[in-house]
Amino acid sequence: MTPTPVPDADVAVDPALVRALLRAQHPDLAQLELRFADDGWDNVIYRLGDELAVRLPRREVAHALLLNEVRWLPFLAPRLPLPVPVPLYRGRPGEGYPYHWAVVPWFAGSSAASVGARVRDGYAGELAAFFRALHVPAPADAPRNLVRGVPLRDRDQALRERLEAVPEPERAALRAIWERGLAEVLHAGPRLWLHGDPHPHNMLVRDADGGDAAGTARPRLGAVIDFGDLTAGDPASDLAVAWLHFSESGREVFRTRLEGDKLYSPGTWARARAWAVNYAVLMAGLPTGDPLHGVGVHGIGQLLAEA
Numbered sequence: 001m002t003p004t005p006v007p008d009a010d011v012a013v014d015p016a017l018v019r020a021l022l023r024a025q026h027p028d029l030a031q032l033e034l035r036f037a038d039d040g041w042d043n044v045i046y047r048l049g050d051e052l053a054v055r056l057p058r059r060e061v062a063h064a065l066l067l068n069e070v071r072w073l074p075f076l077a078p079r080l081p082l083p084v085p086v087p088l089y090r091g092r093p094g095e096g097y098p099y100h101w102a103v104v105p106w107f108a109g110s111s112a113a114s115v116g117a118r119v120r121d122g123y124a125g126e127l128a129a130f131f132r133a134l135h136v137p138a139p140a141d142a143p144r145n146l147v148r149g150v151p152l153r154d155r156d157q158a159l160r161e162r163l164e165a166v167p168e169p170e171r172a173a174l175r176a177i178w179e180r181g182l183a184e185v186l187h188a189g190p191r192l193w194l195h196g197d198p199h200p201h202n203m204l205v206r207d208a209d210g211g212d213a214a215g216t217a218r219p220r221l222g223a224v225i226d227f228g229d230l231t232a233g234d235p236a237s238d239l240a241v242a243w244l245h246f247s248e249s250g251r252e253v254f255r256t257r258l259e260g261d262k263l264y265s266p267g268t269w270a271r272a273r274a275w276a277v278n279y280a281v282l283m284a285g286l287p288t289g290d291p292l293h294g295v296g297v298h299g300i301g302q303l304l305a306e307a
Contacts, residue, residue, distance in 0.1 A: 007259065009058040011098060012271035013044040018054055019108055020095040028090065029103065031276055042228050044068075047106055052088070056101040063099040070145045073227055075195065081222040082130050083107055100107055109204030109222035109255030110129025112245070113291040120200060122218035127203075128257035130224060131238055135263060137190035138232035148196040149233020150183050162281045170300065173307045174277050181274020184267035187234035192263065194238050196229025200245055201291045236268050244283070244299040251302070276303055 011295045015034055022030040032049035042062035057063045073086045075171070089103035112120055147155065154245040159178060163171050193201075239258070242251045258264060277300055283296025 001120060007041055007059060009044075010060055011058060012148045013056050013058060013097070015046070017097055018046050018056065020052075021091055021097060021101065022048075024081045024094055025091050026103065040226075043226075048103065051106055051288050052103050053106040054086075054091075054101065054103050055085075056091075056097070056255070060099075062228060065230075066102060067100060068147070069227045070077065070100070072189060072230055074141070075261045078132070079136075080133050080220055080224075082126070084227065085223070085225050107204050107223035109206040109240075110292060112200035112203040112205045112219075112221075113295050115219065117245065117250070117302075119219055119245055120205075121244045121253070123203075123205065123221045124246055124250040124253040125254060125257055126221045127198075127245065128254045130221070130260060131136060131140050131198075131204070131235070132261065134195060135192040135235045135238070137210060138193045140231040142191065142193065143194055143230055145229055145231035145233070148193045148229050149191070149231050149235075149237040151186055151234070152178075155278055157279070159278050162278075162285065165285060166281060166300075170304060173304055174281065174300070177303055178274045178277045180249065181236075181277075184270045185265070187236065187270065188265055189263070190234035192235050194231050194233060194235065195224065195227060196231050196236055197226065198239075198241050199283070199292060200295050202226045203245075234268075234271065235264060236271035237275050239264075240270040240279055241269065241278035242272065242280060243302045244295050246301070247302070273303065273306075 015036070017032060019030065024175045029052070031051070035047045037045040037047045037053060039058070040063060042057060044058050048054050055066065057066050070087050070090060073084060073151055077084050077086045085104035087102040091101035093099060099245065100265060158217060163175055201224050204225060205219040206220040207219060242254050246254060255269065280296045280303060282298030283292040285302055286293045287295065
């Protein structure tokens with residue numbers, strides 16, 4: 001598959017800039033140790049001291065996403081069973097930097113994309129509980145996202161174009177899964193709150209005390225991060241990640257915990273599987289060094305094994 005390029009940044013963010021912003025707007029934090037942590041598609045992350053992190057949009061489209069987090073995470077966090085990065089301090093444009101930014105908690109743990117699917121199976125029940133708490137009717141002014149939580153037909157052309165990079169016979173099998181999802185009825189009822197991008201790299205795992213009967217420590221979810229794609233709509237968009245996170249056994253636990261809920265229509269899981277095709281093909285097309293490349297390859301394997 002042809003690698004999908006990571007979007008270029010439209011602003012340079014370095015330690016000197018971050019320090020200048022802190023001195024100008026939050027001088028009480030400016031003397032804490034500052035260390036580069038990550039540079040993603042949308043944000044640059046610096047660790048601030050031992051307990052904080054600074055998130056700064058690296059491109060214009062990410063600015064609106066950060067503002068959504070700043071507005072809505074304080075509202076959502078109290079009902080969620082896992083820690084989420086509620087902004088503790090807000091920053092505004094300044095020192096030549098054009099966007100708002102935020103200081104959030106630093107959560108210990110490792111990206112769930114850094115462990116295998118059999119390991120991730122250990123938190124399937126926790127992730128199901130998180131979604132059940134999050135997926136409640138959203139207010140009319142909840143954020144709208146053009147690529148998450150929307151009807152599958154809105155993503156049809158983009159998905160079919162990406163499928164052209166997948167060799168046969170895998171392409172035909174994935175297209176059939178997609179078309180079965182398209183044929184399902186649309187999500188009925190209110191728009192539900194969605195994380196929008198709950199893939200393994202947006203989950204932090206930590207070892208649990210105790211473990212299983214054999215004494216093996218099972219991973220627990222330490223936090224759910226990066227709510228930049230926070231939106232409301234069809235929950236199938238979030239549930240798709242069952243094929244990205246888990247093996248068959250973990251997915252069975254995940255689905256069992258959610259299938260009886262009346263908020264999820266009978267067609268939800270068929271649409272979720274179609275959404276999984278969308279995400280898996282996109283991620284598998286990322287460069288091999290990207291943490292999500294392997295997640296996408298795993299997702300395609302799971303979808304084909306079921307098919």
